[in-house]
Amino acid sequence: MLEARNLKKQFASGESSLIVFEHLDFVAAEGEFVIITGRSGSGKSTLLYLLGLLDTPNEGVVSIDGFVGSTLSRNARSDLRLDRLGYVFQDYGLMAEMSALDNVVLPLIMRGKSRAEAKELARAALDRVGLGDHAKYRPSKLSGGQQQRVSIARAIAHNPSYILADEPTANLDTTSALEILSMFRAIHKAGSTIIMVTHERESLSMATRVLELKQGQLVDVTHIPQSPLQQMVGL
Amino acid sequence: MDPRSMPPSSFRRTWNTIRVGFFLANRQMLANKGTSILIVVVMILTYLNLLMVSGLLVGIVDGLRQERRDHYTGDIMIVQHDRKNAILNSPDTISYLKTLPLITSFSPRYKTTGIIEGNYAEKITEQDTPDVIISTFIGIDPTAEDATTGLSHLIVEGEYLRPTDYNQILIGTSLLARYKTLTALPGTIPIPKVGVGDKVRIMLNGIEREMTVKGIVASKLEEINLSAYMVDAQLRAMLGRTNRGVNEIAVRVAPGASAPTIRDQLKRSPIGNNGLILYGRDSEPSFFQDFASTFGQLGTILGSTGLVISFIAVFILVFINTVTHRRSIGILQAIGVRPGGIEIGYVAQSSLFSSLGAVIGIALNFMLIEPYFVAHPIDFPFSNGILSVSITEAWVKALVLYIAIMCASIVPARMIMRQEIVDAILGR
Numbered sequence: 001m002l003e004a005r006n007l008k009k010q011f012a013s014g015e016s017s018l019i020v021f022e023h024l025d026f027v028a029a030e031g032e033f034v035i036i037t038g039r040s041g042s043g044k045s046t047l048l049y050l051l052g053l054l055d056t057p058n059e060g061v062v063s064i065d066g067f068v069g070s071t072l073s074r075n076a077r078s079d080l081r082l083d084r085l086g087y088v089f090q091d092y093g094l095m096a097e098m099s100a101l102d103n104v105v106l107p108l109i110m111r112g113k114s115r116a117e118a119k120e121l122a123r124a125a126l127d128r129v130g131l132g133d134h135a136k137y138r139p140s141k142l143s144g145g146q147q148q149r150v151s152i153a154r155a156i157a158h159n160p161s162y163i164l165a166d167e168p169t170a171n172l173d174t175t176s177a178l179e180i181l182s183m184f185r186a187i188h189k190a191g192s193t194i195i196m197v198t199h200e201r202e203s204l205s206m207a208t209r210v211l212e213l214k215q216g217q218l219v220d221v222t223h224i225p226q227s228p229l230q231q232m233v234g235l
Numbered sequence: 236m237d238p239r240s241m242p243p244s245s246f247r248r249t250w251n252t253i254r255v256g257f258f259l260a261n262r263q264m265l266a267n268k269g270t271s272i273l274i275v276v277v278m279i280l281t282y283l284n285l286l287m288v289s290g291l292l293v294g295i296v297d298g299l300r301q302e303r304r305d306h307y308t309g310d311i312m313i314v315q316h317d318r319k320n321a322i323l324n325s326p327d328t329i330s331y332l333k334t335l336p337l338i339t340s341f342s343p344r345y346k347t348t349g350i351i352e353g354n355y356a357e358k359i360t361e362q363d364t365p366d367v368i369i370s371t372f373i374g375i376d377p378t379a380e381d382a383t384t385g386l387s388h389l390i391v392e393g394e395y396l397r398p399t400d401y402n403q404i405l406i407g408t409s410l411l412a413r414y415k416t417l418t419a420l421p422g423t424i425p426i427p428k429v430g431v432g433d434k435v436r437i438m439l440n441g442i443e444r445e446m447t448v449k450g451i452v453a454s455k456l457e458e459i460n461l462s463a464y465m466v467d468a469q470l471r472a473m474l475g476r477t478n479r480g481v482n483e484i485a486v487r488v489a490p491g492a493s494a495p496t497i498r499d500q501l502k503r504s505p506i507g508n509n510g511l512i513l514y515g516r517d518s519e520p521s522f523f524q525d526f527a528s529t530f531g532q533l534g535t536i537l538g539s540t541g542l543v544i545s546f547i548a549v550f551i552l553v554f555i556n557t558v559t560h561r562r563s564i565g566i567l568q569a570i571g572v573r574p575g576g577i578e579i580g581y582v583a584q585s586s587l588f589s590s591l592g593a594v595i596g597i598a599l600n601f602m603l604i605e606p607y608f609v610a611h612p613i614d615f616p617f618s619n620g621i622l623s624v625s626i627t628e629a630w631v632k633a634l635v636l637y638i639a640i641m642c643a644s645i646v647p648a649r650m651i652m653r654q655e656i657v658d659a660i661l662g663r
Binding site: 049052054055056074075078079081082083085086087089093095096097098102105106107109110111112154155 | 247248250251252254255258259262263265266267562563565566567568569570571572573574575576655656657660
């Protein structure tokens with residue numbers, strides 16, 4: 001279970017400060033597909049960074065499968081991220097100097113796989129996202145949609161418990177965005193827990209739970225009607 | 236997955252971190268081959284700067300030492316004891332040296348000081364100042380001397396002495412105004428208008444002789460330039476050395492033979508107490524060591540400056556590299572790479588660059604640069620400057636460079652790693 005209790009995040013700039021949210025609670029159980037939505041600047045991504053132990057809350061705790069982030073050393077937090085989390089970033093977050101394959105291989109080596117084993121698993125992950133024949137390409141040679149698929153392959157290659165996705169379709173055209181969303185649906189169906197931040201309503205129907213971050217609080221808005229576009233593409 | 240099964244600080248985690256560090260280093264270097272090669276070139280130049288600045292400065296003194304060994308002392312020098320006017324039992328000493336197979340040649344010398352006067356035929360009034368200069372007179376067996384010190388190769392004008400050349404003399408350039416060098420003795424005026432074929436008058440041990448200048452001797456060594464050479468029999472007669480007591484013997488050992496070992500053997504031999512048996516720096520005037528020490532310090536200061544500059548250059552290079560890769564560093568941490576793995580990535584690159592720079596620098600130095608300077612010494616006024624670098628010194632400096640570059644890369648990598656991951660990702 002990925003859980004946040006009594007979270008507070010505040011940004012200070014000089015003498016002024018901005019409280020993004022306060023007394024915020026969040027729970028994602030195993031097998032859930034949670035979408036966090038909200039307006040730009042509502043703090044969705046900030047919340048996701050806190051849930052992924054990439055940032056430190058001003059107050060409150062985040063725990064992943066019983067491990068409380070604030071009680072762990074930097075290395076232990078890295079290990080926890082490696083073992084339990086997979087990240088998909090809005091702008092893909094790929095290493096420009098590495099091929100698609102190497103980008104996926106990297107966390108697998110960190111997990112202790114041999115080079116050959118890591119390559120095998122990475123190829124399998126790239127095959128799952130339909131990029132098996134693009135393994136040797138560097139990110140700069142791939143389209144936005146393809147780069148995001150590499151990012152997804154990297155996130156799922158080591159079979160993490162939770163996949164955190166931060167606006168994964170925000171930089172993509174409609175067709176690519178829908179491809180990516182259907183990929184997430186497939187990953188979820190395969191058993192992964194997904195927590196996705198998005199402001200695109202087309203993805204909401206995939207979620208088991210939809211939470212809207214509004215005025216610093218999470219509101220459950222799971223039951224909303226599908227958009228015509230969703231109905232058209234069958235999501 | 237059972238949370239408690241995770242061993243966050245196990246050996247395996249650390250090993251994986253190291254593996255990832257090397258993986259990152261490898262990929263970054265391969266992706267930026269041009270930059271990597273450029274950095275290695277900078278490392279090579281930095282290392283050669285570190286090595287050559289002090290090497291050349293020390294080489295000035297070493298060039299002088301080599302000149303002295305080649306053309307004056309030989310490999311071993313036997314000199315008279317203090318307060319003695321000659322090597323004791325000189326004939327026995329010479330006979331003993333002849334029996335040693337590892338001694339290829341030796342040159343016994345008579346040595347004294349006296350005055351050389353030139354142009355005396357032109358000085359006809361009492362007001363005319365005589366053209367005189369104090370000189371060291373060395374009596375040599377021309378054949379033995381040439382075999383031991385190659386003195387004939389130092390003749391720049393005229394001819395070398397033959398054993399029968401009585402009343403003929405070789406004069407060092409610093410004694411003659413035509414050849415006057417920067418280092419003529421203070422308070423002395425080299426004799427003007429005297430060259431090969433001219434007559435000079437010598438005065439030593441209360442005896443005057445008129446001699447003809449047969450040749451001019453030029454060396455980087457002022458001990459030679461301030462000397463006048465004549466055949467040993469004539470100087471012996473002028474000194475009245477009926478016991479044939481010589482003042483010094485220059486000894487040349489066989490190629491490959493160890494001069495210090497032979498020196499030690501001679502010290503333990505029956506002739507061991509006849510004179511002082513010296514090798515290398517033992518026979519040097521003390522200012523040689525002063526020079527070497529001063530130049531060594533100067534070289535270290537200049538080399539260290541170069542090292543500091545390269546430290547700063549690498550620091551800036553790694554800092555810029557880490558700053559421009561800040562987002563990537565954040566993402567690497569986000570996907571579970573430990574900060575140590577990323578640091579190792581940078582450190583491994585710097586380690587490889589500095590190691591390659593040093594190893595290639597060492598190879599260049601000993602296979603190309605040093606042989607070049609041996610073949611083409613730098614023509615300093617007082618020395619044929621060579622590049623003097625010992626292999627130990629080369630490795631020590633390689634280690635110094637390595638440590639400096641390691642520090643220069645660790646510090647900026649650590650600085651970037653210290654910030655929050657999200658700040659690195661978002662460039663805050």
